[in-house]
Amino acid sequence: MAQRGYDGARSWEWSGVRHQDEVLERLTVGRFGVVEVEERLAGPGVTAAFGEDEHVTRLSFSPDDAARLAAVLGVDGADGPDGLWTAIVGLPDGAFDLMDKADEAGIPYVYTAGGDATGMVYRPPHC
Numbered sequence: 001m002a003q004r005g006y007d008g009a010r011s012w013e014w015s016g017v018r019h020q021d022e023v024l025e026r027l028t029v030g031r032f033g034v035v036e037v038e039e040r041l042a043g044p045g046v047t048a049a050f051g052e053d054e055h056v057t058r059l060s061f062s063p064d065d066a067a068r069l070a071a072v073l074g075v076d077g078a079d080g081p082d083g084l085w086t087a088i089v090g091l092p093d094g095a096f097d098l099m100d101k102a103d104e105a106g107i108p109y110v111y112t113a114g115g116d117a118t119g120m121v122y123r124p125p126h127c
Contacts, residue, residue, distance in 0.1 A: 027085050033063030039095040052115035057095040060110040072105045
């Protein structure tokens with residue numbers, strides 16, 4: 001079940017857990033409209049794939065690019081971040097599907113990922 005909260009700094013956050021508590025996803029719309037999607041993976045599959053107990057992936061989109069992404073995901077502009085959240089958690093492979101859709105549409109984003117074994121990965125926006 002998604003939850004939404006206002007943190008007092010003019011940002012909104014949606015979060016939810018799926019896939020038997022192995023995936024925690026969070027969408028934040030920051031003070032200046034930057035949209036950040038975070039996916040925290042944990043469990044035996046993550047240990048097998050990454051060699052670590054937890055792996056975190058973050059995607060950051062400018063306000064204009066987040067609006068383009070919403071359109072690609074079929075979100076009506078009137079639905080705002082609630083619609084974007086619903087579309088994101090509906091993707092079978094979460095952040096990886098989101099990256100594929102953004103790449104296919106030529107939508108730039110900042111990619112960061114990391115964990116104890118993999119270290120930190122950073123990829124600046126491109127397209």
